[in-house]
Amino acid sequence: MDTPQKLTRKDFVSDQEVRWCPGCGDYAILAAMQRTLPELGATRENTVFVSGIGCSSRFPYYMNTYGFHTIHGRAPAVATGVKLANPALDVWVVTGDGDGLSIGGNHLLHVLRRNVDLQILMFNNRIYGLTKGQYSPTSLVGAKTPSTPMGSIDMPLNPCAFALGANARFVARGIDTSTSTLGELFTAAYRHRGTSFVEILQNCPVFNDGEWEAVTMRDVASEHQLWVEHGKPLLFGKDRNRGLRLAAGGRHVEVVTIGENGVTEADVAVHDQTNRTLGFMLAQLALPGFPMAFGVLFCDPMPSYDATVGAQNADALTRLGTGDIDKLLRGGHTWTVE
Amino acid sequence: MDTPQKLTRKDFVSDQEVRWCPGCGDYAILAAMQRTLPELGATRENTVFVSGIGCSSRFPYYMNTYGFHTIHGRAPAVATGVKLANPALDVWVVTGDGDGLSIGGNHLLHVLRRNVDLQILMFNNRIYGLTKGQYSPTSLVGAKTPSTPMGSIDMPLNPCAFALGANARFVARGIDTSTSTLGELFTAAYRHRGTSFVEILQNCPVFNDGEWEAVTMRDVASEHQLWVEHGKPLLFGKDRNRGLRLAAGGRHVEVVTIGENGVTEADVAVHDQTNRTLGFMLAQLALPGFPMAFGVLFCDPMPSYDATVGAQNADALTRLGTGDIDKLLRGGHTWTVE
Amino acid sequence: MDTPVRPTDAEGREILDSVVIRFAGDSGDGMQLAGMQFTEATAVAGNDLATFPDFPAEIRAPAGTTFGVSGFQIHFASHDVLTPGDEPDVLVAMNPAALKVNLRDVPKGGLVILNTGAFTPGNLKKAGYTRNPLEDGTLDGYRTLEIDVSKLVLAAVEPHGLGTKDALRAKNLWILGLLYWLFSRDRTPTVEWLRRKFAKRPDLAEANIAALNAGHVYGETAELPTGISVYKIPKAHLSEGHYRNVTGNEALAWGLAAAGRLAQLPVFFGSYPITPASSVLHTLAGLKHFGVTTFQAEDEIAAICSAIGAAYAGVIGVTATSGPGMALKGEAMGLAIMTELPLVILDVQRAGPSTGMPTKTEQSDLFQAVWGRNGDSPLVVLAPATPGECFAFAIEAVRIALEYMTPVIVLSDGYIANGAEPWSIPNFADLPAITVKFRQDPTGFNPYLRDPETLARNWAKPGTPGLEHRIGGLEKDFDSGHISYDADNHQKMTDTRAAKVQGVANSLPEQTVDCGDDHGDLAVVGWGSTYGSIQQAVRRARREGLSVSHVHVRHMWPMPRNLHALLSRFERILVPELNTGQLVKILRAEYLVPAQPLDKTSGMPFRVSEIAQGIRDALAKP
Amino acid sequence: MDTPVRPTDAEGREILDSVVIRFAGDSGDGMQLAGMQFTEATAVAGNDLATFPDFPAEIRAPAGTTFGVSGFQIHFASHDVLTPGDEPDVLVAMNPAALKVNLRDVPKGGLVILNTGAFTPGNLKKAGYTRNPLEDGTLDGYRTLEIDVSKLVLAAVEPHGLGTKDALRAKNLWILGLLYWLFSRDRTPTVEWLRRKFAKRPDLAEANIAALNAGHVYGETAELPTGISVYKIPKAHLSEGHYRNVTGNEALAWGLAAAGRLAQLPVFFGSYPITPASSVLHTLAGLKHFGVTTFQAEDEIAAICSAIGAAYAGVIGVTATSGPGMALKGEAMGLAIMTELPLVILDVQRAGPSTGMPTKTEQSDLFQAVWGRNGDSPLVVLAPATPGECFAFAIEAVRIALEYMTPVIVLSDGYIANGAEPWSIPNFADLPAITVKFRQDPTGFNPYLRDPETLARNWAKPGTPGLEHRIGGLEKDFDSGHISYDADNHQKMTDTRAAKVQGVANSLPEQTVDCGDDHGDLAVVGWGSTYGSIQQAVRRARREGLSVSHVHVRHMWPMPRNLHALLSRFERILVPELNTGQLVKILRAEYLVPAQPLDKTSGMPFRVSEIAQGIRDALAKP
Numbered sequence A, B: 001m002d003t004p005q006k007l008t009r010k011d012f013v014s015d016q017e018v019r020w021c022p023g024c025g026d027y028a029i030l031a032a033m034q035r036t037l038p039e040l041g042a043t044r045e046n047t048v049f050v051s052g053i054g055c056s057s058r059f060p061y062y063m064n065t066y067g068f069h070t071i072h073g074r075a076p077a078v079a080t081g082v083k084l085a086n087p088a089l090d091v092w093v094v095t096g097d098g099d100g101l102s103i104g105g106n107h108l109l110h111v112l113r114r115n116v117d118l119q120i121l122m123f124n125n126r127i128y129g130l131t132k133g134q135y136s137p138t139s140l141v142g143a144k145t146p147s148t149p150m151g152s153i154d155m156p157l158n159p160c161a162f163a164l165g166a167n168a169r170f171v172a173r174g175i176d177t178s179t180s181t182l183g184e185l186f187t188a189a190y191r192h193r194g195t196s197f198v199e200i201l202q203n204c205p206v207f208n209d210g211e212w213e214a215v216t217m218r219d220v221a222s223e224h225q226l227w228v229e230h231g232k233p234l235l236f237g238k239d240r241n242r243g244l245r246l247a248a249g250g251r252h253v254e255v256v257t258i259g260e261n262g263v264t265e266a267d268v269a270v271h272d273q274t275n276r277t278l279g280f281m282l283a284q285l286a287l288p289g290f291p292m293a294f295g296v297l298f299c300d301p302m303p304s305y306d307a308t309v310g311a312q313n314a315d316a317l318t319r320l321g322t323g324d325i326d327k328l329l330r331g332g333h334t335w336t337v338e
Numbered sequence C, D: 001m002d003t004p005v006r007p008t009d010a011e012g013r014e015i016l017d018s019v020v021i022r023f024a025g026d027s028g029d030g031m032q033l034a035g036m037q038f039t040e041a042t043a044v045a046g047n048d049l050a051t052f053p054d055f056p057a058e059i060r061a062p063a064g065t066t067f068g069v070s071g072f073q074i075h076f077a078s079h080d081v082l083t084p085g086d087e088p089d090v091l092v093a094m095n096p097a098a099l100k101v102n103l104r105d106v107p108k109g110g111l112v113i114l115n116t117g118a119f120t121p122g123n124l125k126k127a128g129y130t131r132n133p134l135e136d137g138t139l140d141g142y143r144t145l146e147i148d149v150s151k152l153v154l155a156a157v158e159p160h161g162l163g164t165k166d167a168l169r170a171k172n173l174w175i176l177g178l179l180y181w182l183f184s185r186d187r188t189p190t191v192e193w194l195r196r197k198f199a200k201r202p203d204l205a206e207a208n209i210a211a212l213n214a215g216h217v218y219g220e221t222a223e224l225p226t227g228i229s230v231y232k233i234p235k236a237h238l239s240e241g242h243y244r245n246v247t248g249n250e251a252l253a254w255g256l257a258a259a260g261r262l263a264q265l266p267v268f269f270g271s272y273p274i275t276p277a278s279s280v281l282h283t284l285a286g287l288k289h290f291g292v293t294t295f296q297a298e299d300e301i302a303a304i305c306s307a308i309g310a311a312y313a314g315v316i317g318v319t320a321t322s323g324p325g326m327a328l329k330g331e332a333m334g335l336a337i338m339t340e341l342p343l344v345i346l347d348v349q350r351a352g353p354s355t356g357m358p359t360k361t362e363q364s365d366l367f368q369a370v371w372g373r374n375g376d377s378p379l380v381v382l383a384p385a386t387p388g389e390c391f392a393f394a395i396e397a398v399r400i401a402l403e404y405m406t407p408v409i410v411l412s413d414g415y416i417a418n419g420a421e422p423w424s425i426p427n428f429a430d431l432p433a434i435t436v437k438f439r440q441d442p443t444g445f446n447p448y449l450r451d452p453e454t455l456a457r458n459w460a461k462p463g464t465p466g467l468e469h470r471i472g473g474l475e476k477d478f479d480s481g482h483i484s485y486d487a488d489n490h491q492k493m494t495d496t497r498a499a500k501v502q503g504v505a506n507s508l509p510e511q512t513v514d515c516g517d518d519h520g521d522l523a524v525v526g527w528g529s530t531y532g533s534i535q536q537a538v539r540r541a542r543r544e545g546l547s548v549s550h551v552h553v554r555h556m557w558p559m560p561r562n563l564h565a566l567l568s569r570f571e572r573i574l575v576p577e578l579n580t581g582q583l584v585k586i587l588r589a590e591y592l593v594p595a596q597p598l599d600k601t602s603g604m605p606f607r608v609s610e611i612a613q614g615i616r617d618a619l620a621k622p
């Protein structure tokens, strides 16, 4: 590999004017990405962003890399084709809670279980932005939107819990405006070979303003956000003295405060990112009563789909030699007419 | 309600010749259903079976009830329409591992999260039967099928884990030939108001014979099957002396034997069917190393979608009175030309 | 505005016959709202009118950019109005980008009202102006009103204590006030509407009212340049009746609710949001007390499948979408065709292919509607011509679906969906009843028993004792309704499905001529939203003495029984369509008539002049 | 079998010109296998042949039922064979259900070979016989061979120690042995094949060989009824060359592999299993060493989308399906059209609508292929006429897709897919090269730069430095390739997309006449799998002196440049199709020629006699 000159943030900024509403959370995510890619040593030419349809899915236009703005919900399928055709590419998928979990739920499910080496970023604003504010599969019950004037009644999906149920091998959660942690999550996702799923809480100031405020506002952040780290105790709070204890029999989880009622740090559970059941529990934590969990909730690598496809193809080639069309056509019974 | 004469199994047998291969596991499931419905007091006229496409999806033709053999993967969506149009009907969905988890994964996901009052039976034979034996999303890695001559490489889905990740509120697992327990599961599913998901391990003697043998064969059943019951310890084995212990911190599960190494029944975890995380852990248990879990893995009822739709419609009616078309058309600015 | 020498009324107001105004500004400038309010006021003033909102595809594109420009055009007159007008007489340009995008459409001599406050260097650059068009002669030949609206608004709403950002939002009301004054409109309805809208924020209501009034006062007091005066457009001679403005999507939604009432059946509406169809869902979601259940599905396939399930269960199943969603629903339509269930599918077309231009209009889904499915899969296709007709056609679709047990597609488009026109409100009592017969009798029942006349199979509702039956997508035996792979039976069933749909023509009105004689040199055959432009062009041509008639097809499949005979009585046939030629091919294929296309695929409706030219060209051909 | 008085050869074998045999039995009776072996043996014997497998839709329906009957028909002759034959001369009926379903197709005088061992009361009842057809005169007028095959097989394989169930499975080989004797075929290839197939179970191999030999010996030794003798069908005069049997699906798969080699590009094949297309996936899955990657997707939409992604990444993207799957792929096809990516879509048609009759054949997806998408969305459609042509057309599809940067649909059908014919094997060296030009130069690059001649945009592969670009489903600016909502631009792009696809016709061969003159009283215009029946019917008609020609269209869209001119030289045009009239409407719409339909939708191919009748009727019309 040749070592090209070091790229900077600007190299990843395309010449297209960004067309999101003022104040949209997508701007921060875009900035984080443009900042992170050069740090990762990614190149423009080997990077591809594939998206579906939605405000979030406009993302590729703003990246000065290869990009494919496909059709609603199908980005994981298109990205699978891109990656299988050229596994040397770094393929990112950008999707929304509607694009990825409503019309595109099935493709997301299957790309996750197959473990194709992609980074999938789901911008979760709990709303359909582009179509002007209908509720989405992650909207909370009671959401009053143009299609639900009396409040929505569908139980929401939890993207990370869904991903874990789909046998995803890397599941993480971040916040649009926490750009430095976002960079770290992008890095971890990029490094993980296989499908990396990252849910990003994103504010849509136009149709669902403040949806995540209770978790993301600076003054509540430390109390309402639990940032997990592999091998570290599950601690949060301003003084990092609150933690999660897995109660008797391990089936219930509770919040404890170190120093109160005889609780010590030893009582606090330690994050094991290879434990799917623990990840599932963390993914479900919600206000009120619990902080919301962020960071890499689960990561347990396996050979990626594209790598195994490549290995099988190579194996066939070794065993059978480069295919010869003439031989192929003449296999089996043939006869000659003279 | 009038009390009609008591129906019997035969009343639920349609006049159509059953067109499955000899020895197909579907026969046993059909028999269990025909036996169970009269026991539940179900009526022919209020029962509807909706299915997709696949061998399993032929099921409705053999039930002397209403039935709709729809298109591949879409049964949950059609069934949602049936139930919303007439919530008084008992609506069952029959699907396969291909129909329900491959092409139909998204509809299954959404019907589960919405919690429409349906009973969904997934016949899991880990193969596409009707199209002659290609691997399915539940096939194990390495499955040699016509489309994977070198063995499949996709990581399989676990239907129950998927359902739990989709926020399903009733998740159970049974076995085609365990017809009495199947009856009990059908009963529990029927009684649960909301979407009840039942995975049924089914043998396809033609394209995937013996796939489940390691779990279902009579001689290994007691060692390899863990039948869970709410509030009861998670015990299995010929002598019911083996159990599951949730180890330190609750994150790991291990098999213990009562009476060995000082283990007593008190060490064995007790099944709590309202604990989603526990259900998720149980759903994942697999040979070797663990028995496979059967019975109601999770059940935590909430108002069903159809009931809430009905309530909202009724509420609107109460608040606004029966809609009047003339008033509707004359709402807002109008003027008269004479 | 018609001629330079103008008549005036008693109060000295210039009397105009017809005016076209285009409001143009940033997506955030509230142009749609201003346009809609002006529309209401104009309707109340008794003019006939037509409107054309033209949004950008972005939710709220960055301020000041050309792709963020939002437009609303209204054409109103003392005679009947058929289109929103080819060229604006008055252009309101709230910023440089709006001027840049729209000025080319304004004929010289037209009035351009400019918010000079927005002509900052930054905005000029964003709009792509290298020089200031206010100064470089760009506006030569136009009459202009250059006003620093931003400044005047701030001053006007200052007493209401709003922040600058909120205050500036009232710019659209200031302009509206000015236009109300210019065109002698009554402010009261807008004032009342503002009070209702901001019931919870009286401060905002009063600030907006202040802006409205300030604009009006500006007109009253400022020295307007010569050539600009107050105008009066006499009332139009609309036929008697009770009127309202209606958009196509509203009319579709209300028509469905009315159809439910007429059939005395609940309506189930399963849909997935998509521009420009979403507002049908939004409207129906508010009509629960009409027996309407709405279901926002996870995708278009689930939406139509849920409607099919509802139809199977015995209610009126409806789904709505636009082109890309239609493409997804094809397989499920086949299921409804095979199971012969009543189903209504609304397709509010937009410019394609693929995602295309979601907020622009086109008529390019006709082929898809008539022929876009696997297998020989006939169904019924209807196409209302105006926003108002959408009401009747929603009812007609339900009638046909229930009477013939068939899916029915209604083709609308973005132009009809969002465009408004005064609509003579029908009385419910005058609407045609829809009779529904559910099978009750188990004797001799099978699900594919047919009405010998309509060929409709009998509808047996789950819940009915003794009618338990199974249907599905596999071919069915003609006699028993069971699965059949028999060769002769498939032939018979294929023929029966085709005959049933063709038979719908028996219940349809004959094709009439929308303007002109039933024979002549040229028939201009249109369908859907091109109605107004064609009608006006044909009228114009007839006034010029040309032998031209307008035939507007509303039953696209099957087509009216007499259409072939009617078309045969014309020498030439011209088919203007907003696509690359679809109806024209169907007419040629069906009737072997030498119909010629007049196509446009720019995402915009036809101008009258384009059709007029097409007529001249067609008649000129050897 | 042609005439009652028959010539014999030196060894006293009756010489026949052509024979049609139908094997019919239970799904479990192995009829397809027997048919395929007989086909191989017949090919080796030097006859020309055509076959028609006809399966039930059920995997293995309950034994003995009529809907479980599986059939395989072979037509072989000393002259060239175009169809599997209208009526079987010989019917093998392994059980009462097989007799019930098939006897009506056998002309009186035909030979019926019956396995009496299966004519048990239970089986008779399952087949719907109230009386035993062996006894009630049903078979009067036929020549019959009534043999208790079951018993004889058990006896024959007894020494091999198989259980009764396994032993009975060899019935098909016993019958095959008898037919080999009757038609003078060599058993060796089958014996070898059995040894290969059961390499791991030599006991089974030997048992089956014993059954084969026993059937043969039975023929040699048993007293056959008069009128039945040993037949000899002389070799056909096939043109020189190396031959093999090939089915349409095999040929498609091999053609794709060859195209990859010709273009020197990898092939990516994304597909979801569906009858009758699945075996293309199965075949390609075994060709990994040809640079073919196969991907079994979660559904048809993912399948086509993965192929689009692969095309974007610079390889040959292909997807395959049948009707219902095609309906699902429509939206994604639009994306490929808008992004102008090369893509090959195989549609192996089956009888519809909806799920229809999955194992039966039809040509009813033509409309869907040409016009079944949202928006004006032109693409290329090809239709090979025979199993063998599938090879060349797979290559042609790839060539067009790459040369024009467009999706190309190849329409095959169940009949072509499964039917076999002797195929003159081409040499790879003789196949046309496919040149691919990836953009490399960043100077002045944008993704929508076009080749001025083909209008193909340039293909820039991710991984190429300096060519980073974004494409998608929104309308693109003609000049820059950026998103554009400009009206004139959409017009221009719509026109360009249409012109590009129409321009493909420039690279196509002119339409030739498949049989007959290039002018005359009647052109019989066909497409796809009806080739054989039409060809034979036209030849017959010409022998009768009628002025009839056969024009078989293989390029369905765009159509050959000279097709209009060619058709204009005929008085009448008849279009036989296995649908309710699709090509006929396209011809009328495009050329305004008075083409008339000859439709059949029974799920079965045309009989030659049906087309012959259609020709007579067409010529008789005033």
Ligand SMILES: Cc1ncc(C[n+]2csc(CCOP(=O)(O)OP(=O)(O)O)c2C)c(N)n1
Binding pocket: A053, A054, A055, A056, A057, A072, A095, A096, A097, A098, A099, A100, A123, A125, A127, A128, A129, A130, A131, A136, C272, C273, C274, C275, C300, C324, C325, C328, C355
């Ligand atoms: C096939 C199809 N159906 C529907 C739409 C309309 N549509 C566009 S984006 C969208 C939802 C987007 O929601 P999300 O993915 O959450 O994106 P956001 O705009 O919130 O970022 C919908 C319904 C479409 N473009 N295509």
Ligand SMILES: Cc1ncc(C[n+]2csc(CCOP(=O)(O)OP(=O)(O)O)c2C)c(N)n1
Binding pocket: B053, B054, B055, B056, B057, B072, B095, B096, B097, B098, B099, B100, B123, B125, B127, B128, B129, B130, B131, B136, D272, D273, D274, D275, D300, D324, D325, D328, D355
């Ligand atoms: C749209 C569509 N795609 C593909 C098919 C073909 N198909 C029919 S059934 C099936 C898979 C069935 O598998 P599963 O649901 O597991 O059912 P099983 O036969 O194993 O019971 C497929 C791929 C179809 N009928 N329709």
Ligand code: SF4
Binding pocket: A019, A020, A021, A023, A024, A025, A026, A055, A056, A125, A129, A130, A203, A204, A205, A206, A207, C059, C060
């Ligand atoms: S609508 Fe919401 S999500 Fe979309 S661009 Fe605007 S703020 Fe962002």
Ligand code: SF4
Binding pocket: B019, B020, B021, B023, B024, B025, B026, B055, B056, B125, B129, B130, B203, B204, B205, B206, B207, D059, D060
């Ligand atoms: S193929 Fe398998 S699943 Fe299908 S009917 Fe036969 S045995 Fe049952």
Ligand SMILES: [Mg+2]
Binding pocket: A054, A096, A097, A098, A123, A124, A125, A126, A127, A128, A129, A136
């Ligand atoms: Mg969203």
Ligand SMILES: [Mg+2]
Binding pocket: B054, B096, B097, B098, B123, B124, B125, B126, B127, B128, B129, B136
């Ligand atoms: Mg299966």
